[in-house]
Amino acid sequence: MRGAERTRGSRADQADQRRAELLEAARRVVLERGISSTRVADIAKATNVSGGLIHYHFATKDDLITAMLRATIDGEVARLRELVEGAGTAVDRLDQVLSFYIPRSRTDQSWLLWIDAFATGLRETVVRDNLLELETAWIGAVERVIQEGVDSGEFSCEDPRGAAERLDGMLDGLIIRYTLHPSVLSRTRLLEHARIAAAREVGLPRSAFPAP
Numbered sequence: 001m002r003g004a005e006r007t008r009g010s011r012a013d014q015a016d017q018r019r020a021e022l023l024e025a026a027r028r029v030v031l032e033r034g035i036s037s038t039r040v041a042d043i044a045k046a047t048n049v050s051g052g053l054i055h056y057h058f059a060t061k062d063d064l065i066t067a068m069l070r071a072t073i074d075g076e077v078a079r080l081r082e083l084v085e086g087a088g089t090a091v092d093r094l095d096q097v098l099s100f101y102i103p104r105s106r107t108d109q110s111w112l113l114w115i116d117a118f119a120t121g122l123r124e125t126v127v128r129d130n131l132l133e134l135e136t137a138w139i140g141a142v143e144r145v146i147q148e149g150v151d152s153g154e155f156s157c158e159d160p161r162g163a164a165e166r167l168d169g170m171l172d173g174l175i176i177r178y179t180l181h182p183s184v185l186s187r188t189r190l191l192e193h194a195r196i197a198a199a200r201e202v203g204l205p206r207s208a209f210p211a212p
Contacts, residue, residue, distance in 0.1 A: 019057050019067075022047060026068040031112055035065060035120040035127065062126055069117065069130040072110065076134065080141045090149030094202070095209055097141055098194045101171060106182045115176060139164045146202055156203030163201035170197055188212055 025047040030038050040061050044051045058064035083096045103111040114131070121128035142164035149155030157163050174193060178185045195209040 015057070018053075022049075022054060022057060022064065023068045023071050026064055027072070027109075027113070030065070030068070030116070031109055034116050035124075038065070040064070062124075066126050066130065069113075069127070072113065073130060073134050073137070076110065077137045080137060084141050084144055090145055090152060090154045090202075091204070091208055094142070094145045094149070094198055095195065097145060098167075098171075098198060099191065101138065101175075102187065102191055102194065103175060103179065105187070106179045108179075111175060111179060115179060135168065139168050142167055149202060154202075157201060167194070167197060167201060170194075 022043065026038070026043050029042050029046050033042060038061070040051050040054050043064070044054055047054075054064065058067060079100060080097065083093060083100060086093060086096070088096070114134070117127050117131055121131050139161075143160045146155055146157055146160040146163055150157055150160060171194060174185065174190050178187065178190050192212055196206050199206045199209055
């Protein structure tokens with residue numbers, strides 16, 4: 001009986017590993033071809049497996065893309081949670097959240113993926129729903145830090161939710177510009193814009209946040 005259980009466990013582990021490999025391959029192909037242009041056949045070729053094997057794990061391309069986006073969202077939301085619940089003042093944690101949100105370079109894979117998803121989401125509901133979930137998590141993280149700063153007396157802000165939404169909208173636009181036109185907007189300047197805006201939203205001088 002125990003042998004049979006171990007066998008089932010081993011098969012489940014193998015299936016999980018195969019799914020993870022397919023999700024990673026899907027991510028690579030999507031980054032190269034875009035969500036709309038990616039086919040199951042492209043992912044099969046990238047992993048040297050049959051399309052039938054992919055369909056064994058994911059019934060449709062939409063299921064595969066959704067699972068890939070879900071895995072990416074879960075990782076980013078987990079990191080956001082760590083930053084929000086971490087040590088430090090509210091200023092420290094807000095700055096860490098802002099720094100995490102801003103891509104390290106214009107080739108940052110997560111942001112390339114999300115920018116492509118923005119365009120695809122105009123036509124595909126499932127992608128749009130995934131984007132809304134990620135955006136809601138991000139806004140909620142910023143709102144929570146600001147609210148905790150208000151509660152502790154560090155911040156002065158009458159509408160933490162509104163402040164978070166404004167920061168979100170501003171950063172999304174600037175990050176797209178930075179990704180498309182890095183010679184026009186550097187990451188250092190982008191982060192400076194974020195810190196200036198955040199300081200204004202929470203009633204602090206720019207000097208309260210780290211220097212460039």
